[in-house]
Amino acid sequence: MNKTDRLLAIVLELQRKDILRAEDLAAIFETSVRTIYRDIQALSESGVPIVGEPGVGYSLMEGYFLPPVSFNVEEAVSLLIGTDFVEQKFDTEYSTRAQTSRRKIEAILPESVRTEVSRVRTTIRLLTGGKEVNRTEKTFLEMLRLAILEKRKVRFGYSKRMPEADGNRQSVRVVAPYGLVLMHGSWVLIGQCELRQQLRHFRLSRMNELIVLEDRFQLPEDFNLQDYKQTDDRHVYVCILAHSAIADKVKESGNFYLEAMEERADGLHVLFRVRQPEELLQWILGWGADMVVLEPESLRERIRAEVEKMLKCY
Template identity: 90%
Template sequence: MKKTDRLLAIVLELQRKDVLRAEDLAAIFETSVRTIYRDIQALSESGVPIVGAPGIGYSLMEGYFLPPVSFNVEEAVALLIGTDFVEQKFDTEYGSKAQTSRRKIEAILPESIRREVSRVRTTIRLFAGGKEVDHREKNYLEKLRFAILEKQKVRFGYSKRMPEADGNRQSVRVVAPYGLVLMHGSWVLIGQCELRQQLRHFRLSRMDELTVLEDRFEHPVDFNLQDYKQIDDRHVYVRILAHPHIADKVKEAKNFYMETMEEHADGLHVLFRVRQPEELLQWILGWGADMVVLEPETLRKRVRAEVEKMLKCY
């Protein structure tokens, strides 16, 4: 990063956050603390009112704001593509705000930049992955955003793809919602489930009759959505053989449970890690005779039984 770009970025970081240490800034911009000291001095000499407190960090004097910032072509393209993504994947309110943001960004661009941005955008199309969020999911997304911000519990019917330990696939859940995550093209709610008495994940596409309750909850002080990582409870390994002529298609499929792939003389050997082998059953059957389960034996028998049931239909 050029020094002039870094100086502007430092001011923007200080404007976003109340206080930052030199070590924090050095980590953000991948440079040395000594360089940050020199940058702070250069900014101060240029008239930027930076206040430094030993042992605490740097901050901007209250009331100081940067004048409007201009964008180059690449920055403008990145912002406009970002509005495309929000419009596709977020709820109606954020989708409409994305449209107005796009118009405002385009309006403030100089004519020469606007023409170049338009030219570049004709060569790029954003496909956010998976199906677009449908009307019902967008409605649920908006309700859940409200419930998370207002710290109100929600209730909904939920359908699991695989049955729980009690054998049920459908249940009614009351959840303290902590956050929303877009995973593999699908929105997922993370929250404390009263039925299971633990933190759980819920796909919005599997919810039904979502209701925001009056009951409130306290957000746990030790939960940070940005740092949160789901506990990995996938301890069952499945090995399959994909015949050579479908190897490329299997690679492109990028199944969520795939761990490793190895080319062999007889085809592509793929290792999966799952909670239950049945999670892969429909996926394996979809490849027909071009895919063979090598292990575990229980899944081989399950596939065989399913094929026999299919034969009876024909």
């Protein structure tokens, strides 16, 4: 980034946030604190009303607002691709807003930039990962988004992929919704579950009969969705052998539980880390005889039993 671009970007950052230290700006723009000092001085000398308070940081004088800025081709393409993503993956409300935002961005671009942006966009197509978000999930997404903003609890039926200790897959949950995360192409709700009395994750695709309740909740002061990391409770290792015929396809599969791969003389050895081996059962069976479980023995026996049941069907 050249100096002119950095000076403009500094003003935009100060306009976006109340106060920033020189160290903060240096980290954002990957430069030295001394360079930031020189930039602030240059901005002040050019008439930008920057207020500096020792030990606190820099801020713009109240009432100062930078006029709308123009976008270059790369910036405009980035924004328009972003609207494509929102339109595909978010709920109906945000999808509609993405469309109107796209039209506004295109309308304010100079003719020369708009023509070049259009040309570049014909060479790029956004195909988001994961399955398409269906109408029901989009409805749930909007309901949950509003419930989170209004701090209202929700109730829904939930279908687990693996049965609980009592053998049941279905349950009714009352949850204080803390946030929504798009994870591996699927929307996931993070919230405090009253049934389990702990923070849990819920895929929207496994929900049914979602209801927003009148009951309110308080978000814990120490919870920050941007900093939140799920507790890793995957302690079981599964090792499989993929024959050479499917090795490339396995590499490209992007399995969530995959830990490591190693090419050997007999094929591709793949290591997974799971909560319970059965989480990989259907995935392994889908590869047929080209995939062999090496360990644990319990999973080998389970697959053997499944194959025997399949043989009885034929």
